[in-house]
Amino acid sequence: MKNENLILTGKELYGLRKRAVQMKKRGHTVKAVASAFGVGKSTVDKWWALYRKGGLKALKPSKRGRKTGQKRNLSPEREAELRTLIADKTPDQLKMPFALWTRRAVVELVRKRYRIKMPIRTVGEYLKRWGYTPQKPLKKAYEQNPKAVRRWLDEQYPVIRAQAKTEGAEIHWADETGLRSDSQHGRSYAPQGQTPVLRLNAKRVSANMISTVTNQGKVRFMVFDGGMNAQLLIKFFKRLLKDAKRKVFVILDNLRVHHAKIVKAWVSKHAEQIELFFLPSYSPELNPDEYLNCDLKAGVHSREPARNQIHLKKKIISHMRMLQKSSARVRKYFEHNKIKYAA
Numbered sequence: 547m548k549n550e551n552l553i554l555t556g557k558e559l560y561g562l563r564k565r566a567v568q569m570k571k572r573g574h575t576v577k578a579v580a581s582a583f584g585v586g587k588s589t590v591d592k593w594w595a596l597y598r599k600g601g602l603k604a605l606k607p608s609k610r611g612r613k614t615g616q617k618r619n620l621s622p623e624r625e626a627e628l629r630t631l632i633a634d635k636t637p638d639q640l641k642m643p644f645a646l647w648t649r650r651a652v653v654e655l656v657r658k659r660y661r662i663k664m665p666i667r668t669v670g671e672y673l674k675r676w677g678y679t680p681q682k683p684l685k686k687a688y689e690q691n692p693k694a695v696r697r698w699l700d701e702q703y704p705v706i707r708a709q710a711k712t713e714g715a716e717i718h719w720a721d722e723t724g725l726r727s728d729s730q731h732g733r734s735y736a737p738q739g740q741t742p743v744l745r746l747n748a749k750r751v752s753a754n755m756i757s758t759v760t761n762q763g764k765v766r767f768m769v770f771d772g773g774m775n776a777q778l779l780i781k782f783f784k785r786l787l788k789d790a791k792r793k794v795f796v797i798l799d800n801l802r803v804h805h806a807k808i809v810k811a812w813v814s815k816h817a818e819q820i821e822l823f824f825l826p827s828y829s830p831e832l833n834p835d836e837y838l839n840c841d842l843k844a845g846v847h848s849r850e851p852a853r854n855q856i857h858l859k860k861k862i863i864s865h866m867r868m869l870q871k872s873s874a875r876v877r878k879y880f881e882h883n884k885i886k887y888a889a
Contacts (some may be wrong), residue, residue, distance in 0.1 A: 566582075566593055628656070756779070777808075787816070798824060846858075
Protein backbone atom coordinates (compact mmCIF):
# COMPACT_ATOMS: atom_id res chain seq x y z
CA MET A 547 0.00 0.00 0.00
CA LYS A 548 1.34 3.39 -0.96
CA ASN A 549 1.92 6.14 1.60
CA GLU A 550 -0.33 8.54 -0.30
CA ASN A 551 -3.31 6.35 0.68
CA LEU A 552 -2.43 6.39 4.37
CA ILE A 553 -4.04 8.90 6.73
CA LEU A 554 -1.18 11.13 7.86
CA THR A 555 -1.23 14.20 10.08
CA GLY A 556 -0.24 17.48 8.49
CA LYS A 557 3.06 17.39 10.35
CA GLU A 558 3.83 13.84 9.16
CA LEU A 559 2.95 14.67 5.55
CA TYR A 560 5.15 17.79 5.64
CA GLY A 561 8.09 15.71 6.92
CA LEU A 562 7.54 13.11 4.19
CA ARG A 563 7.54 15.76 1.47
CA LYS A 564 10.72 17.41 2.80
CA ARG A 565 12.63 14.10 2.84
CA ALA A 566 11.45 13.30 -0.69
CA VAL A 567 12.60 16.71 -1.97
CA GLN A 568 15.98 16.35 -0.21
CA MET A 569 16.46 12.95 -1.88
CA LYS A 570 15.60 14.47 -5.28
CA LYS A 571 18.08 17.32 -4.63
CA ARG A 572 20.82 14.73 -4.03
CA GLY A 573 20.38 13.56 -7.63
CA HIS A 574 18.02 10.60 -7.32
CA THR A 575 15.51 10.05 -10.10
CA VAL A 576 11.79 10.67 -9.68
CA LYS A 577 11.20 6.93 -10.03
CA ALA A 578 13.66 6.14 -7.22
CA VAL A 579 12.14 8.78 -4.90
CA ALA A 580 8.62 7.52 -5.62
CA SER A 581 9.67 3.94 -4.90
CA ALA A 582 11.48 4.91 -1.67
CA PHE A 583 8.47 6.72 -0.21
CA GLY A 584 5.72 4.55 -1.65
CA VAL A 585 4.04 7.25 -3.72
CA GLY A 586 3.40 7.75 -7.40
CA LYS A 587 5.82 9.54 -9.73
CA SER A 588 3.21 12.25 -10.40
CA THR A 589 3.08 12.95 -6.65
CA VAL A 590 6.86 13.43 -6.50
CA ASP A 591 6.68 15.72 -9.55
CA LYS A 592 4.00 17.77 -7.80
CA TRP A 593 6.08 18.09 -4.60
CA TRP A 594 9.17 19.09 -6.55
CA ALA A 595 7.21 21.74 -8.49
CA LEU A 596 5.88 23.18 -5.22
CA TYR A 597 9.39 23.29 -3.76
CA ARG A 598 10.89 25.05 -6.80
CA LYS A 599 8.11 27.63 -6.74
CA GLY A 600 7.94 28.43 -3.04
CA GLY A 601 10.65 26.56 -1.15
CA LEU A 602 10.05 24.36 1.89
CA LYS A 603 7.11 26.52 3.04
CA ALA A 604 5.22 25.53 -0.10
CA LEU A 605 5.40 21.88 0.94
CA LYS A 606 3.23 22.46 4.01
CA PRO A 607 -0.15 20.78 3.41
CA SER A 608 -3.25 22.97 3.41
CA LYS A 609 -5.82 22.63 6.19
CA ARG A 610 -8.08 19.68 5.60
CA GLY A 611 -11.84 19.60 5.88
CA ARG A 612 -14.47 22.14 5.03
CA LYS A 613 -13.60 25.80 4.96
CA THR A 614 -15.03 27.99 7.69
CA GLY A 615 -18.68 28.70 6.94
CA GLN A 616 -18.89 26.14 4.13
CA LYS A 617 -22.19 24.20 3.89
CA ARG A 618 -23.75 25.99 6.88
CA ASN A 619 -27.51 26.44 7.12
CA LEU A 620 -27.20 30.18 7.58
CA SER A 621 -25.34 32.77 5.55
CA PRO A 622 -22.93 35.12 7.38
CA GLU A 623 -25.49 37.92 6.95
CA ARG A 624 -28.24 35.88 8.58
CA GLU A 625 -25.92 34.81 11.37
CA ALA A 626 -25.11 38.46 12.10
CA GLU A 627 -28.79 39.37 12.09
CA LEU A 628 -29.68 36.55 14.48
CA ARG A 629 -26.90 37.46 16.90
CA THR A 630 -28.14 41.05 17.01
CA LEU A 631 -31.77 40.01 17.55
CA ILE A 632 -30.91 37.64 20.40
CA ALA A 633 -28.67 40.21 22.09
CA ASP A 634 -31.00 43.21 21.73
CA LYS A 635 -34.52 41.74 21.87
CA THR A 636 -36.52 39.33 23.98
CA PRO A 637 -38.72 36.68 22.31
CA ASP A 638 -41.96 38.38 23.36
CA GLN A 639 -40.79 41.60 21.69
CA LEU A 640 -40.66 39.60 18.45
CA LYS A 641 -44.18 38.26 19.15
CA MET A 642 -42.94 34.79 19.99
CA PRO A 643 -44.42 32.63 22.82
CA PHE A 644 -41.17 32.40 24.82
CA ALA A 645 -39.90 34.35 27.82
CA LEU A 646 -36.20 33.60 27.28
CA TRP A 647 -33.83 32.73 24.45
CA THR A 648 -33.65 28.96 24.76
CA ARG A 649 -32.41 26.75 21.93
CA ARG A 650 -36.02 25.91 21.13
CA ALA A 651 -36.86 29.61 20.91
CA VAL A 652 -33.99 30.16 18.47
CA VAL A 653 -35.17 27.17 16.39
CA GLU A 654 -38.55 28.85 16.12
CA LEU A 655 -37.00 32.22 15.26
CA VAL A 656 -34.98 30.66 12.39
CA ARG A 657 -38.07 28.83 11.11
CA LYS A 658 -40.25 31.93 11.34
CA ARG A 659 -37.73 34.36 9.85
CA TYR A 660 -35.93 32.28 7.20
CA ARG A 661 -38.26 29.29 6.69
CA ILE A 662 -35.41 26.96 7.66
CA LYS A 663 -36.11 23.94 9.89
CA MET A 664 -32.90 23.63 11.89
CA PRO A 665 -32.20 20.79 14.39
CA ILE A 666 -31.99 21.95 18.01
CA ARG A 667 -28.48 20.48 18.33
CA THR A 668 -27.31 22.55 15.35
CA VAL A 669 -28.73 25.68 16.97
CA GLY A 670 -26.73 24.84 20.08
CA GLU A 671 -23.56 24.63 17.98
CA TYR A 672 -24.27 28.03 16.42
CA LEU A 673 -24.83 29.61 19.84
CA LYS A 674 -21.62 28.08 21.18
CA ARG A 675 -19.68 29.30 18.15
CA TRP A 676 -20.99 32.83 18.71
CA GLY A 677 -19.86 32.77 22.34
CA TYR A 678 -23.44 32.70 23.69
CA THR A 679 -23.84 30.75 26.93
CA PRO A 680 -26.95 29.90 29.04
CA GLN A 681 -27.13 32.38 31.92
CA LYS A 682 -29.49 33.24 34.75
CA PRO A 683 -31.31 36.38 33.58
CA LEU A 684 -31.64 39.58 35.53
CA LYS A 685 -35.22 40.55 36.33
CA LYS A 686 -36.64 43.84 35.11
CA ALA A 687 -40.16 45.11 35.62
CA TYR A 688 -42.29 44.82 32.48
CA GLU A 689 -43.79 48.23 33.31
CA GLN A 690 -40.42 50.00 33.33
CA ASN A 691 -40.19 52.88 30.86
CA PRO A 692 -36.79 52.78 29.07
CA LYS A 693 -37.15 56.42 28.00
CA ALA A 694 -37.70 57.49 31.60
CA VAL A 695 -34.61 55.54 32.67
CA ARG A 696 -32.52 57.16 29.94
CA ARG A 697 -33.84 60.60 30.90
CA TRP A 698 -32.88 59.93 34.52
CA LEU A 699 -29.35 58.88 33.59
CA ASP A 700 -28.69 61.57 30.99
CA GLU A 701 -30.60 64.55 32.37
CA GLN A 702 -32.22 64.33 35.78
CA TYR A 703 -29.50 62.80 37.93
CA PRO A 704 -26.71 65.00 36.47
CA VAL A 705 -28.83 68.03 37.45
CA ILE A 706 -29.31 66.66 41.00
CA ARG A 707 -25.57 66.00 41.31
CA ALA A 708 -24.72 69.53 40.13
CA GLN A 709 -27.29 71.02 42.50
CA ALA A 710 -25.85 69.03 45.41
CA LYS A 711 -22.40 70.35 44.60
CA THR A 712 -23.67 73.93 44.43
CA GLU A 713 -25.55 73.69 47.74
CA GLY A 714 -22.92 71.57 49.49
CA ALA A 715 -25.46 68.79 50.01
CA GLU A 716 -24.84 65.08 50.57
CA ILE A 717 -26.71 62.59 48.37
CA HIS A 718 -28.26 59.63 50.19
CA TRP A 719 -29.87 56.72 48.35
CA ALA A 720 -32.72 55.24 50.39
CA ASP A 721 -34.73 52.03 50.32
CA GLU A 722 -36.77 49.72 52.55
CA THR A 723 -36.38 45.97 52.85
CA GLY A 724 -37.84 43.11 54.87
CA LEU A 725 -36.30 39.91 56.26
CA ARG A 726 -38.00 36.70 57.39
CA SER A 727 -36.79 33.99 59.70
CA ASP A 728 -37.68 31.19 57.24
CA SER A 729 -35.48 32.53 54.46
CA GLN A 730 -32.16 30.75 54.30
CA HIS A 731 -29.49 31.07 51.62
CA GLY A 732 -26.63 28.82 50.64
CA ARG A 733 -26.04 25.12 50.11
CA SER A 734 -24.93 22.24 52.29
CA TYR A 735 -22.71 19.27 51.48
CA ALA A 736 -24.27 15.84 51.97
CA PRO A 737 -23.88 12.31 50.55
CA GLN A 738 -25.26 11.98 47.04
CA GLY A 739 -28.98 11.19 47.12
CA GLN A 740 -29.39 12.39 50.73
CA THR A 741 -30.79 15.92 50.62
CA PRO A 742 -29.69 17.90 53.70
CA VAL A 743 -32.41 19.18 56.04
CA LEU A 744 -32.53 22.71 57.51
CA ARG A 745 -34.46 22.91 60.78
CA LEU A 746 -36.50 26.12 60.98
CA ASN A 747 -39.07 27.32 63.48
CA ALA A 748 -42.64 26.61 62.40
CA LYS A 749 -43.68 30.12 63.47
CA ARG A 750 -42.31 32.65 61.04
CA VAL A 751 -41.18 36.08 62.22
CA SER A 752 -40.11 39.13 60.23
CA ALA A 753 -38.45 42.51 60.63
CA ASN A 754 -38.21 45.54 58.35
CA MET A 755 -35.56 48.17 57.80
CA ILE A 756 -35.05 51.46 56.00
CA SER A 757 -31.52 52.55 55.14
CA THR A 758 -29.48 54.98 53.10
CA VAL A 759 -26.04 54.79 51.52
CA THR A 760 -23.74 57.40 50.00
CA ASN A 761 -21.05 56.91 47.39
CA GLN A 762 -18.53 57.74 50.12
CA GLY A 763 -19.54 54.56 51.94
CA LYS A 764 -21.70 56.11 54.67
CA VAL A 765 -24.57 53.93 55.93
CA ARG A 766 -27.60 54.97 58.03
CA PHE A 767 -30.45 52.62 59.00
CA MET A 768 -33.49 52.08 61.21
CA VAL A 769 -35.14 48.73 62.03
CA PHE A 770 -38.91 48.79 62.55
CA ASP A 771 -41.96 46.51 62.90
CA GLY A 772 -44.88 46.38 60.51
CA GLY A 773 -45.19 48.24 57.24
CA MET A 774 -43.63 51.58 56.40
CA ASN A 775 -45.86 54.60 56.99
CA ALA A 776 -45.50 58.38 56.87
CA GLN A 777 -44.74 58.72 60.59
CA LEU A 778 -41.96 56.11 60.45
CA LEU A 779 -40.48 57.72 57.34
CA ILE A 780 -40.41 61.15 59.02
CA LYS A 781 -38.88 59.56 62.12
CA PHE A 782 -36.07 58.18 59.98
CA PHE A 783 -35.55 61.54 58.25
CA LYS A 784 -35.24 63.21 61.68
CA ARG A 785 -32.54 60.72 62.64
CA LEU A 786 -30.79 61.31 59.34
CA LEU A 787 -30.76 65.09 59.84
CA LYS A 788 -29.65 64.83 63.45
CA ASP A 789 -26.50 63.04 62.30
CA ALA A 790 -25.93 65.17 59.17
CA LYS A 791 -23.57 68.14 59.17
CA ARG A 792 -24.93 69.56 55.92
CA LYS A 793 -28.04 69.49 53.74
CA VAL A 794 -29.23 66.04 52.67
CA PHE A 795 -30.60 65.04 49.26
CA VAL A 796 -32.53 61.77 49.59
CA ILE A 797 -33.24 59.72 46.46
CA LEU A 798 -36.04 57.15 46.84
CA ASP A 799 -38.27 54.94 44.74
CA ASN A 800 -41.92 55.69 44.12
CA LEU A 801 -43.50 53.84 47.05
CA ARG A 802 -46.82 55.55 47.77
CA VAL A 803 -45.86 56.52 51.31
CA HIS A 804 -42.86 58.45 49.95
CA HIS A 805 -45.34 60.80 48.27
CA ALA A 806 -47.69 61.10 51.27
CA LYS A 807 -49.03 64.61 51.98
CA ILE A 808 -47.77 64.55 55.57
CA VAL A 809 -44.26 63.65 54.31
CA LYS A 810 -44.33 66.42 51.71
CA ALA A 811 -45.44 68.93 54.32
CA TRP A 812 -42.68 67.94 56.74
CA VAL A 813 -39.99 68.06 54.04
CA SER A 814 -41.27 71.45 52.86
CA LYS A 815 -41.00 72.74 56.43
CA HIS A 816 -37.38 71.56 56.60
CA ALA A 817 -36.44 72.53 53.03
CA GLU A 818 -33.13 74.05 54.12
CA GLN A 819 -32.05 70.70 55.57
CA ILE A 820 -33.55 68.05 53.32
CA GLU A 821 -34.86 67.59 49.79
CA LEU A 822 -36.40 64.50 48.17
CA PHE A 823 -35.91 63.15 44.64
CA PHE A 824 -37.48 60.11 43.00
CA LEU A 825 -36.12 57.38 40.73
CA PRO A 826 -37.98 56.33 37.57
CA SER A 827 -40.80 53.90 38.34
CA TYR A 828 -39.99 50.17 38.47
CA SER A 829 -36.23 50.75 38.38
CA PRO A 830 -34.73 49.21 41.55
CA GLU A 831 -31.49 48.34 39.72
CA LEU A 832 -30.69 52.08 39.59
CA ASN A 833 -30.72 52.39 43.39
CA PRO A 834 -27.37 51.64 45.12
CA ASP A 835 -29.20 50.89 48.39
CA GLU A 836 -30.66 47.77 46.74
CA TYR A 837 -27.13 46.34 46.74
CA LEU A 838 -26.88 46.96 50.47
CA ASN A 839 -30.15 45.01 50.87
CA CYS A 840 -28.64 42.07 48.99
CA ASP A 841 -25.50 42.25 51.15
CA LEU A 842 -27.64 42.28 54.30
CA LYS A 843 -29.81 39.32 53.31
CA ALA A 844 -26.80 37.24 52.26
CA GLY A 845 -25.08 38.01 55.57
CA VAL A 846 -28.11 37.35 57.77
CA HIS A 847 -29.45 34.26 56.00
CA SER A 848 -26.13 32.49 55.47
CA ARG A 849 -25.62 32.06 59.22
CA GLU A 850 -27.65 30.15 61.83
CA PRO A 851 -31.42 30.68 61.45
CA ALA A 852 -33.10 33.28 63.66
CA ARG A 853 -35.30 31.55 66.27
CA ASN A 854 -37.42 34.60 67.15
CA GLN A 855 -37.92 38.23 66.21
CA ILE A 856 -35.45 39.51 68.79
CA HIS A 857 -32.76 37.22 67.38
CA LEU A 858 -33.60 38.30 63.82
CA LYS A 859 -33.33 42.00 64.72
CA LYS A 860 -30.01 41.41 66.46
CA LYS A 861 -28.63 39.74 63.34
CA ILE A 862 -29.81 42.64 61.17
CA ILE A 863 -28.34 45.29 63.47
CA SER A 864 -25.06 43.38 63.82
CA HIS A 865 -24.60 43.16 60.06
CA MET A 866 -25.56 46.80 59.51
CA ARG A 867 -23.13 48.04 62.15
CA MET A 868 -20.43 46.00 60.47
CA LEU A 869 -21.26 47.77 57.19
CA GLN A 870 -21.13 51.16 58.90
CA LYS A 871 -17.53 50.40 59.80
CA SER A 872 -16.74 49.09 56.30
CA SER A 873 -17.05 52.11 54.04
CA ALA A 874 -14.74 50.53 51.42
CA ARG A 875 -17.12 47.58 51.13
CA VAL A 876 -20.09 49.91 50.65
CA ARG A 877 -18.25 51.98 48.05
CA LYS A 878 -17.77 48.82 46.02
CA TYR A 879 -21.54 48.68 45.47
CA PHE A 880 -21.07 51.69 43.21
CA GLU A 881 -18.69 49.74 40.95
CA HIS A 882 -21.59 47.71 39.58
CA ASN A 883 -22.35 48.58 35.95
CA LYS A 884 -25.93 49.61 36.68
CA ILE A 885 -25.01 52.19 39.31
CA LYS A 886 -21.61 53.41 38.20
CA TYR A 887 -23.42 56.57 37.19
CA ALA A 888 -23.94 57.36 40.89
CA ALA A 889 -20.27 56.88 41.84
